[in-house]
Amino acid sequence: MSAIERLSRRNVLRGVLGGAAITVGIPILECHLTSNGTALAATGQALPPAFGTWFWGLGLAQGHWEPKTTGNKYELREHLKVFEPIKDKINIFSGMQVFLDGKINQNHYSGAQGQATGMVSKTGSEYSTSIDTIIGEQIGKGTRFRSLEVGNDGDRKSSWSARGQNGMNPAEISPVAMYSRIFGSSFVDPNAADFTPDPNVMVRHSVLSAVSDYRKQLMGEVSAIDKQRLDEYFTSVRDLEQKLAVELQKPAALPGCKVPESFQEEDVGALVDQARSSHRLFARLLTNAVSCGQTRVFNISMGQGLGSLRKAGEILTYHSLTHEEPVDPKLGYQVKCARIAEELMASFRELVEGLAAIKEGDKTLLDRTIVYAFTDHGEARTHSMQKYPIFTAGSGGGRMKTGYHINAEGDAATRVGLTIMRAMGVATGSWGTESNRATQTFNELLV
Amino acid sequence: MLRTSKFKAFVAGVTLSASAAFGAMAAPEITFVRITPEQYQRSVHDIFGAGIKLDANAVETGFRDQGLLAVGARKLAMTSAGLEQFESLGQQVALQVVDPRRAATLVHCTPKAADAPDAACSEQFIKRTGLLLYRRPLTGEETNALVARANDAATKLKNFNAGVAASLVQMMVAPEFLFRIERSEPDPKKPGAMRLDPYSVASRLSFFIWDSTPDSELLAAAESGKLNSEKGLSQQIDRMVSSPRAEFGLRAYFSDMLGFDGFATLSKDTNLFPKFTKNAYDDAREQTLRTLVDQLLERNKDYRELFTTRETFLTPALAALYGVPLPRSQEMGGATPWVAYTFPANDNHVGLLTHASFLALHSHPGKSSPTLRGKALRENILCQRVPPPPGNVDFTLINDVSNPALKTVRQRLTAHSTSPACAGCHKITDPIGLSFEKFDSIGEFRTNENGIPIDVTGDLSGKKFDGIAQLAQIIKDDPAVTSCLINRVFSYGTARAPNADERKWLAEIQTDLRAKGVLWRDVVRRVASNPDFYTVPAPAAAEPQKAELQQ
Amino acid sequence: MAVRKLLRASAALAGLALAAGVSTSAFAETRGYAIAQFMTATYANEGNCPAGGNGTANDIKMRVIMDMGYTKDQAEQIVANNDKDASGKRVDVLRRGKLNGKAVDISNFPYSAPDPKVETNVGKFANGFNLDGKEGPNSFTDPDTGEKGIDNQLIRALGCFAVYDIRRPVRPYLEDITWDTNMDAMPAWLMSITGDDLSKDGPITITFDRALNTLIRDAKGGAASDVTFMVDPSPRSHSEFKGRIKDGFIEITQPGDFYMLSEAPFHPMIQLSSTHLRLKIGADRKLTGFLGGYEPWMNYYTFLAIRGEGTGQVNLPGAYYAMKRMADGVPDPKTGENTAISVAYWLEAVPAFHAQDNKTAESGDTQLAKNR
Incomplete structure (x- = not known):
């Protein structure tokens, strides 16, 4: 949406606010349309695509998860057996890497950064716009939330989502708080029969419009280095303005929208069991948020590789364990670590099954979604930047085939991200910088 | 892209530092540092009273630069989730401020009617509160816009207090409040160089020594120009390090x-x-x-x-x-x-x-x-x-x-x-x-x-x-213990690392205090008394953040 | 806080400790503890209750209603219908006693109802002590030590109520919940042992005191070790016994009187005569074992009656008559009727520091201190 369009819609809203505010006669937001212009499912047509990232730390046992054959008739190895019920809904990518181009490996940072942003920075204090933001620009406008980020290990810094260079989006760690943020008093049920815009929301909206208007003046004064940060601040203001604007309109009916029951019980913490329990609650909230049109982009993190996640009763964090647990001489991998990784994979399966469980006509929410799952190291034990396990789930509204194992030995891992962007309709020929710049998509998957 | 913008910033930054070499390029500019959740809370309590209840605000996480979150704060913008939370906190505060039990002491005037706008009364509130929230007097234009907001909201919601609340929320989500905005002006003592304007000096001092917003006395010292004089500045620093609020800063x-x-x-x-x-x-x-x-x-x-x-x-x-x-x-x-x-x-x-x-x-x-x-x-x-x-x-x-x-x-x-x-x-x-x-x-x-x-x-x-x-x-x-403290205190107060010239005078303080006694108040006083403490920063080289050392 | 405090005992201090406030030799060493868990010793076993026992709260209530003349079906309906019968008449289970022609609350007047003759425990095994030095027809055999002649008439009287027909680690329900409530509110119970060398077998002095402060919980909800407790200077809950350490157990060798003030809803006090003790010293520095003696049975009844039949899950007149009938100690000089009943409690204690106000003593050197 261009600035002019945004301005004009706001002016329309203002006009409404100035008068008797009962019916809001503003044009349907462009974001209620898919990129090829079809209208909403309420009218029997395709629902807009959705995108999610799913991050887990510390990879998998290298050499023990990669399917032995490629294509769509492969068999899952023991380490990923848990994917059996969702095998035809996902793709598995093996063999790819993140290039450092001579920079120091910021352990547990550079690899994830490469797959989340397409670039690897010299230091850990630099970051860049992440893939969910790029895709959100294409598919995510007009929803209440630009995107929703959650961290399952009790750490607000677990997310890899960022809008620019100046700080990552904080992860919500409390499912209860997330419930109230999405489905609390400001939530408008798209399937409710009547709708009356809340005059308080109108006032809040006008307050933010006024702050937005201040942008130009302040941008003129600010030093060069701060311009971009200020711009990010004003983008956040506009996001909130947009969220309130959405709340002022009667939402289009959504067939799959079911408001989840509220709950008060949660068990937030760094234990694997706690992370999995948070994930279950968050996964339900996020899938419902997407099916109810509240957002089209979400980011889930099971916890940073270099984080506090650990198994109950284990004296070392999972991270320390990956470095210190001896490799079992018979099995050829670290047994405790492999078991934890498998538990995390089971959480991924739960997310995919949760998306598939939401029926939207003859399709499911998973059918219009793509989830991109990535990790920080190909092998955590040695901080390896090669042979990353990467998964996708869902077909983004029929744009991407599923059920495949693809081995792209030596390619930049960004190729997966670029392929997803293409499926989501992002008009770009490449993604990433230096050796991590991908120009080739996996055409065999694109429909 | 990143490199380019940093380079430009570097040039801009240098012009604002003590170096006069780029004096010709100097122009008034502003920089800003995001306030921490603790500073937000303390500011609200200092301005509206400790009775104001605030939900925990921990959405916006910081990151460490030069060993300090305070330095990282200079690189932080505001995420959507963060702003959403601040808007909601602002609503929370505003509702409490205009609550009839508090409005008498916080709004300072009685409107002509409870269900209609009263421009004069809201203007009084906005000017007085705006000074504290923005840490500088509002411009006429800002005041007018906020009064218009209050009138508009009061009309729509048929409630004077709701109008005042709307203008208050507007101030509380403005960058002026959520960031520590630092405005520079030409330094009359160093032609071509820039220094912070007096209100920015007041903010820097206050967040440094008290971890909160400036009080009325400090703002008055900024207004009167006292903060521009060495004596006036040192009077304020002495007052501040002796105040019980210095504990918050420490x-x-x-x-x-x-x-x-x-x-x-x-x-x-x-x-x-x-x-x-x-x-x-x-x-x-x-x-x-x-x-x-x-x-x-x-x-x-x-x-x-x-x-x-x-x-x-x-x-x-x-x-x-x-x-x-x-x-x-x-x-x-x-x-x-x-x-x-x-x-x-x-x-x-x-x-x-x-x-x-x-x-x-x-x-x-x-x-x-x-x-x-x-x-x-x-x-x-x-x-x-x-x-x-x-x-x-x-x-x-x-x-x-x-x-x-x-x-x-x-x-x-x-x-x-x-x-x-x-x-x-x-x-x-x-x-x-x-x-x-x-x-x-x-x-x-x-x-x-x-x-x-x-x-x-x-x-x-x-x-x-x-x-x-x-x-x-x-x-x-170990002398490193003292030099580390003094350098970090400087970085903490200015949200940047000291440059080579600054390191020299910081080293002198260290030698001096090691002989006389490394007393906290003296460290704060000596660091905050140097004019370099009020220059506008040049961007510093970043250091790795998430890097780890095993075992 | 400049006042110097008496450090009467130290946790984990295996070396030389101070000596003051307790009558011991000049070189004695003292270890302090706080009682972390306290409950009636139970020992569910096959054959304890051949008739099937008295059941849980609901079974007990059903039986009470049926004893009032209702059929089983009617009783079920009454329970389901908030204690009203088919005609809408209230069936007052609580005020089922009759005194001077008036309906009265059976918790306060258990003798106002007839003895329902609840089933009592006829088993062979229970924990406790041989208090009278004899083996009698009612004696148990200790399941852990094999010792015969164990007197524990309390568990005979109550052992067939489902809440007492259990084994550790399951705790008697009423004591479990009320101890847990009191942990955060009730002054802690302290114990200490003093002897010349506590690392060896030998004579010791065992003391019990009440603290002025409560237990502190650890991360698992239990009582934390090594907490400092201020000793209540009042003598009312102070008791002292000659004892010994033998084979890693702490025992009382000269049984005497024990009194510990407590707080409702837990036992309002624990009062014992002929007090016996056997506690194992664990490798983790904690103590576990049994405290027993003769307890005025009305004290135990009072504890049960505080929460009533629903929460306590006993038939109160049934418990009253059974304890009265089975009481075996401290006969009333006039009537000859026994006023006390033999009991055994399970207790767990964690290492703790004890300190007193207004007394001065030097802290002795200790193993812990030597290492510092």
């Missing part, structure tokens, strides 16, 4: 320097360490902060003595953790039972580094870590840099407790450090980290590991020691 500084944000994600194995409850975490952090306040502010003691003092404060839970008796007259029904306590002369708990806050924060969930402790001591206390470990390291030896030859962590680390790839860094961290080995993962005392008496000998900068008491003495006498 707590904020040391929480940052000691990495206490790590407590948010600290997790210990409760089967191994049942004494380490959530209360004990909180107490451990508070023990250190309370000790710092007592030693450095209440009793005006030398910073260096913190490393050897046995004086501290304990709660019953902490005393149990340290395994020491803590008699109290009575506890039943009392407030938080903090008790001044001095560890006996023969006790192993000596100084700040034997507090659970240090020992537990830099350990694994179920075992101690000489490397993490050594690294924390080097980086947080001595301002030395420990490089991250290389890739492709095999750490299995360290955890091989089944090897009969390697019973203690010292033996296992020694085996690990014979690998040339590891030796370089571990030589930096381990010899000092191992001296803490008699304290387990939560700081409880022990004497042996797997039946072998723990060896706590080592050396720091060529000085040999046996045990923590001797190490504490060596640290206390």
Whole structure:
């Protein structure tokens, strides 16, 4: 949406606010349309695509998860057996890497950064716009939330989502708080029969419009280095303005929208069991948020590789364990670590099954979604930047085939991200910088 | 792209520093630093009273730059989730401010009618509150816009107070409030150079010394121009360091320097360490902060003595953790039972580094870590840099407790450090980290590991020691302890690293104070009195953040 | 807090400790403890209750209603219908007693109802002590030590109520919940042992005291070790016994009187005569074992009656008559009727520091201190 369009819609809203505010006669937001212009499912047509990232730390046992054959008739190895019920809904990518181009490996940072942003920075204090933001620009406008980020290990810094260079989006760690943020008093049920815009929301909206208007003046004064940060601040203001604007309109009916029951019980913490329990609650909230049109982009993190996640009763964090647990001489991998990784994979399966469980006509929410799952190291034990396990789930509204194992030995891992962007309709020929710049998509998957 | 923008910024930054070389390029510009959740809360309470209730605001996380979150704050923008939260907090505050029970003292005037706008009355509120929230007087244009907002909302909602609330929310989500905006002006004493304008000076001082917004007196000193004079500035600094609010500033500084944000994600194995409850975490952090306040502010003691003092404060839970008796007259029904306590002369708990806050924060969930402790001591206390470990390291030896030859962590680390790839860094961290080995993962005392008496000998900068008491003495006498404090204090106050010229005068302060006594108030006073403290920053080179050092 | 405190005992202190406030030799060593868990000793076993026992709260209530003349079906309906019968008449289970022609509350007047003759425990095994030095027809055999002649008439009287027909680690429900409530509110119970060398077998002095402060919980919800307790200077809850350490157990050798003030809803007090003790010293420095003696049975009844039949899950008149009938100690000089009943309690204690106000003593050197 261009600035002019945004301005004009706001002016329309203002006009409404100035008068008797009962019916809001503003044009349907462009974001209620898919990129090829079809209208909403309420009218029997395709629902807009959705995108999610799913991050887990510390990879998998290298050499023990990669399917032995490629294509769509492969068999899952023991380490990923848990994917059996969702095998035809996902793709598995093996063999790819993140290039450092001579920079120091910021352990547990550079690899994830490469797959989340397409670039690897010299230091850990630099970051860049992440893939969910790029895709959100294409598919995510007009929803209440630009995107929703959650961290399952009790750490607000677990997310890899960022809008620019100046700080990552904080992860919500409390499912209860997330419930109230999405489905609390400001939530408008798209399937409710009547709708009356809340005059308080109108006032809040006008307050933010006024702050937005201040942008130009302040941008003129600010030093060069701060311009971009200020711009990010004003983008956040506009996001909130947009969220309130959405709340002022009667939402289009959504067939799959079911408001989840509220709950008060949660068990937030760094234990694997706690992370999995948070994930279950968050996964339900996020899938419902997407099916109810509240957002089209979400980011889930099971916890940073270099984080506090650990198994109950284990004296070392999972991270320390990956470095210190001896490799079992018979099995050829670290047994405790492999078991934890498998538990995390089971959480991924739960997310995919949760998306598939939401029926939207003859399709499911998973059918219009793509989830991109990535990790920080190909092998955590040695901080390896090669042979990353990467998964996708869902077909983004029929744009991407599923059920495949693809081995792209030596390619930049960004190729997966670029392929997803293409499926989501992002008009770009490449993604990433230096050796991590991908120009080739996996055409065999694109429909 | 990144490079280009940094380069431009660099040029802009230099023009604003003391260097006159680029004087011709200087133009008034503003920079800004995001305020912390604590500063937000304290500002609200200072402006509207401590009775204002605020939901926890922890959405916006910070990141560490130059060892400090305060420096990282200069690089932070505002995320959507963060702004959403601030808008909601703003609504929360505004509703309380216009609540009839408070409005009498906070709104200052009675509107002509409760259900209609009253421009004169809202203007009064907006001007008065705006000065405090924006930390400078509002411009006429700003005032008019806010009054219009109040009128508009009051009309729509048929409620004067709701109109005032709308204008208040607008101020509270504005960048002027959520960021510390620093405006520069030409420095009359240095033609071509820039300095902060007086209101920005007031903000910088206030957030530095009080961790909060400037009070009316400081804003008045800015308005009258007193802050521009050396004498006026030093009067204000003296007043501020003597104020009880200086405690907030001290707590904020040391929480940052000691990495206490790590407590948010600290997790210990409760089967191994049942004494380490959530209360004990909180107490451990508070023990250190309370000790710092007592030693450095209440009793005006030398910073260096913190490393050897046995004086501290304990709660019953902490005393149990340290395994020491803590008699109290009575506890039943009392407030938080903090008790001044001095560890006996023969006790192993000596100084700040034997507090659970240090020992537990830099350990694994179920075992101690000489490397993490050594690294924390080097980086947080001595301002030395420990490089991250290389890739492709095999750490299995360290955890091989089944090897009969390697019973203690010292033996296992020694085996690990014979690998040339590891030796370089571990030589930096381990010899000092191992001296803490008699304290387990939560700081409880022990004497042996797997039946072998723990060896706590080592050396720091060529000085040999046996045990923590001797190490504490060596640290206390190390000039790096003082220079680290002074440089970090400067970085904390300005949200940037000192440049080469600034390092020179900071070194002079260090030499001077080492002879006279490293007193907290003097450190703050001396650093805040230098004109360089009020220059506008040049961008500093970033350092790795998420890099790790294993074991 | 400059006043110097008496450190009467130290946790984990295996070396030399101070000596003051307790009558011991000049070189005695003292260890302090706080009682972390306290409950009636139970020992469910096959054959204890051949008739099937008295059931849980619901079974007990059903039986009471049926004893009032209703059929089983009617009783079920009454329970389901908030204690109203088919005609809407209230069936007052609580005020089922009759005194001077008036309906009265059976918790306060258990003798106002007839003895329902609840089933009592006829088993062979129970924990406790041989208090009278004899083996009688009612004696148990200790399941852990094999000792015969164990007197524990309390568990005979109550052992067939489902809440007492259990084994550790399951705790008697009423004591479990009320101890847990009191942990955060009730002054802790302290114990200490003093002897010349506590690392060896030998004579010791065992003392019990009440603290002025409460237990502190650890991360698992239990009582934390090594907490400092201020000793209540009042003598009312102070008791002292000659004892010994033998084979890693702490025992009382000269049984005497024990009194510990407590708080409702837990036992309002624990009062014992002919007090016996046997506690194992654990490798983790904690103590576990049994405290027993003769307890005024009305004290135990009072504890049960505080929460009533629903929460306590006993038939109160049934418990009253059974205890009265089976009481075996401290006969009333006038009537000859026994006023006390033999009991055994399970207790767990954690190491603790004890300190007193207003007394001065030097802390002795200790193993812990030597290492500092």
